[in-house]
Amino acid sequence: MQVFTKHEGLVAPIDRANVDTDAIIPKQFLKSIRRSGFGPNLFDEWRYLDHGEPGQDCSQRPLNPDFVLNQSRYRGASILLTRDNFGCGSSREHAPWALADFGVRALVGTSFADIFYNNCLKNGLLPVRLPAADVAELFAQVEATPGYRLLIDLETQTVTRPDGKSLKFDIDPFRRHCLMNGLDEIGLTLVHADAIRTYEGRRRLEQPWLFR
Amino acid sequence: MCAAPRTLYEKLWEDHVVRTEEDGTALLYIDRHLVHEVTSPQAFEGLRMSGRKLWRVDSVVATTDHNTPTTHWDRGIEDPVSRLQVETLDGNMRDFGALVYLPFRDRRMGIVHVIGPELGATLPGMTVVCGDSHTSTHGAFACLAQGIGTSEVEHVLATQCLLQKPSRTMRVDFDGVPPAGVGAKDMALYLIGRIGTAGGTGFAIEFAGAAVRALSMEGRMTLCNMAIEAGARYGLVAVDDTTIDYVRGRPYAPDASHWDRAEAYWRTLVSDPGARFDRVIAIAASDIAPQVTWGTSPEMVTDVVGRTPDPDDFEDQQSRQGVVAALNYMGLAPRTPIHDIRVDKVFIGSCTNSRIEDLRAAAAVVRGRKVADSVRLALVVPGSGLVKAAAEAEGLDRVFREAGFEWREPGCSMCLAMNADRLEPGERCASTSNRNFEGRQGQGGRTHLVSPQMAAAAAVAGHFIDVRGMV
Ligand code: SF4
Numbered sequence: 067m068q069v070f071t072k073h074e075g076l077v078a079p080i081d082r083a084n085v086d087t088d089a090i091i092p093k094q095f096l097k098s099i100r101r102s103g104f105g106p107n108l109f110d111e112w113r114y115l116d117h118g119e120p121g122q123d124c125s126q127r128p129l130n131p132d133f134v135l136n137q138s139r140y141r142g143a144s145i146l147l148t149r150d151n152f153g154c155g156s157s158r159e160h161a162p163w164a165l166a167d168f169g170v171r172a173l174v175g176t177s178f179a180d181i182f183y184n185n186c187l188k189n190g191l192l193p194v195r196l197p198a199a200d201v202a203e204l205f206a207q208v209e210a211t212p213g214y215r216l217l218i219d220l221e222t223q224t225v226t227r228p229d230g231k232s233l234k235f236d237i238d239p240f241r242r243h244c245l246m247n248g249l250d251e252i253g254l255t256l257v258h259a260d261a262i263r264t265y266e267g268r269r270r271l272e273q274p275w276l277f278r
Numbered sequence: 279m280c281a282a283p284r285t286l287y288e289k290l291w292e293d294h295v296v297r298t299e300e301d302g303t304a305l306l307y308i309d310r311h312l313v314h315e316v317t318s319p320q321a322f323e324g325l326r327m328s329g330r331k332l333w334r335v336d337s338v339v340a341t342t343d344h345n346t347p348t349t350h351w352d353r354g355i356e357d358p359v360s361r362l363q364v365e366t367l368d369g370n371m372r373d374f375g376a377l378v379y380l381p382f383r384d385r386r387m388g389i390v391h392v393i394g395p396e397l398g399a400t401l402p403g404m405t406v407v408c409g410d411s412h413t414s415t416h417g418a419f420a421c422l423a424q425g426i427g428t429s430e431v432e433h434v435l436a437t438q439c440l441l442q443k444p445s446r447t448m449r450v451d452f453d454g455v456p457p458a459g460v461g462a463k464d465m466a467l468y469l470i471g472r473i474g475t476a477g478g479t480g481f482a483i484e485f486a487g488a489a490v491r492a493l494s495m496e497g498r499m500t501l502c503n504m505a506i507e508a509g510a511r512y513g514l515v516a517v518d519d520t521t522i523d524y525v526r527g528r529p530y531a532p533d534a535s536h537w538d539r540a541e542a543y544w545r546t547l548v549s550d551p552g553a554r555f556d557r558v559i560a561i562a563a564s565d566i567a568p569q570v571t572w573g574t575s576p577e578m579v580t581d582v583v584g585r586t587p588d589p590d591d592f593e594d595q596q597s598r599q600g601v602v603a604a605l606n607y608m609g610l611a612p613r614t615p616i617h618d619i620r621v622d623k624v625f626i627g628s629c630t631n632s633r634i635e636d637l638r639a640a641a642a643v644v645r646g647r648k649v650a651d652s653v654r655l656a657l658v659v660p661g662s663g664l665v666k667a668a669a670e671a672e673g674l675d676r677v678f679r680e681a682g683f684e685w686r687e688p689g690c691s692m693c694l695a696m697n698a699d700r701l702e703p704g705e706r707c708a709s710t711s712n713r714n715f716e717g718r719q720g721q722g723g724r725t726h727l728v729s730p731q732m733a734a735a736a737a738v739a740g741h742f743i744d745v746r747g748m749v
Pocket residue numbers: 343344389390391410412628629630689690693694711712
């Protein structure tokens with residue numbers, strides 16, 4: 067997994083609540099059996115004026131000029147500013163894969179849907195939860211300031227604004243540790259293989275009908 | 279001294295903890311892993327790359343459902359990209375193994391959340407995972423059942439465990455008796471309308487109260503299925519006679535040698551009197567009318583006798599913008615009576631409402647009536663091959679066909695339109711599925727979520743109509 071310690075980058079605002087994973091990556095792209103290559107289809111239905119299908123050359127497709135990520139001032143954005151309940155809906159990990167493939171490294175918003183939040187952390191993508199008032203201020207600043215950048219530091223758990231103000235955020239210590247060290251969670255869990263076997267052995271006795 | 283009273287969620291959680299980290303992250307043991315073609319290929323690929331095997335082959339139950347066509351099974355899967363994904367699962371099943379694999383065209387094939395319970399592969403007290411958010415469905419059996427992403431699918435395949443912290447608990451009491459024509463789907467949508475699609479985030483919701491106890495297992499599955507649309511990872515219903523009766527005799531249920539012990543344990547899977555919940559919500563079931571969503575999120579919902587909202591009634595700018603955008607996408611004016619909304623297509627199916635009881639309820643409305651001429655396509659897609667066979671044995675297929683519905687092969691179908699069943703841009707659909715997101719049923723398509731009875735009534739009338747007057 068990609069390590070996340072510190073990231074400084076251009077911010078793009080996705081100003082809408084309840085952005086679902088169907089919007090982040092529409093279902094036709096879920097037919098892929100690969101983990102990469104989803105970036106060109108991130109937000110496909112909002113980003114292009116035509117209908118996208120897997121395998122297309124997206125550089126030839128008509129862009130929707132109204133969609134925020136198509137505006138030149140947000141080109142190269144690596145941090146998305148988001149509203150309530152971002153990533154709701156389907157559990158598809160293709161959503162964080164598409165975000166990461168597009169070049170997004172972090173999301174800053176008021177709340178994220180459970181499964182999406184988890185899926186981001188498994189892919190080196192940092193979702194940062196901040197209080198609503200902080201997020202509202204960030205939206206106002208981003209929209210007023212072309213070239214607006216944020217510095218996100220996972221070590222100190224802070225988001226630093228261009229005016230120097232720094233905002234503290236919470237993250238589960240175990241997740242933070244994995245992210246900062248790019249750890250393979252399966253490998254970590256298998257260190258406890260004996261504990262799993264012991265548990266399993268007890269269950270075989272207590273609830274034998276669960277085993278075949 | 280007695281132990282402190284515990285909630286059902288706490289019992290299930292504590293029963294499955296293998297070990298706990300200092301910060302409270304637990305290694306949680308997983309009993310049942312349901313697998314389908316869309317979210318598994320990258321997980322099996324990951325196993326291959328790291329030279330890992332399945333930790334427990336007999337925990338895996340797999341099928342194909344999302345990509346498979348619902349017509350002309352004799353022709354195979356025509357879309358080559360879908361076909362490759364389905365064949366990839368075939369290959370992974372050959373290489374890695376499973377307790378059961380129901381491949382494309384197996385007579386028992388169906389939606390993963392329909393086949394688990396049907397086979398008795400979902401049993402009370404289990405932890406159940408699947409790379410699909412609607413895994414919450416299995417909570418109807420007092421299972422700790424949750425949707426996970428593909429990295430976690432790989433993690434469970436390789437270790438039989440998940441890393442997780444406990445959730446907060448919420449109890450939703452549906453007291454009293456709902457009116458005739460109002461069912462589990464209406465209860466779910468009503469709740470989501472009340473607490474919002476993020477209202478359950480971070481919670482395990484236990485559904486309780488007389489109206490839940492009165493539901494069949496099918497109804498309880500519908501309710502738990504929609505828990506995720508309220509933002510909750512888990513829905514739960516305590517074990518009672520209805521649960522035990524459903525499970526008895528299923529192919530993978532305990533045999534006679536274990537049955538009594540299993541049943542005795544299952545009977546303990548209820549919240550103790552006095553157990554503390556972080557949040558409790560009480561709803562009078564008698565207040566619930568048939569529900570219809572009008573927008574692009576399941577929380578955008580109202581009574582069938584209601585109207586679409588007026589953005590001007592919303593104080594805060596975020597909500598107002600949200601309502602404007604949704605009405606705009608849905609092609610609806612503010613304050614439109616729900617009755618006046620005409621539909622182009624009707625879809626009865628999905629892991630929310632494709633079980634035998636759903637089809638019976640819809641058929642009861644349709645019987646002796648005809649699909650309105652203005653409806654271009656009315657589709658019934660049974661949840662599994664066994665549901666289809668059971669419905670045919672009761673003659674429900676004839677009821678639907680004679681009314682002008684199409685009777686299809688099982689699968690996810692127009693719930694997410696990964697196969698050929700979809701809405702065209704601008705088309706409006708009365709759908710028994712669970713998500714009305716933009717483009718969910720086809721780009722530009724407009725979805726109204728309803729119960730099976732309400733979908734059947736809309737098919738007959740050509741517009742939404744209060745099914746309470748028809749049953
Ligand atoms: S029926 Fe719909 S919601 Fe259910 S598993 Fe299939 S695609 Fe997902």
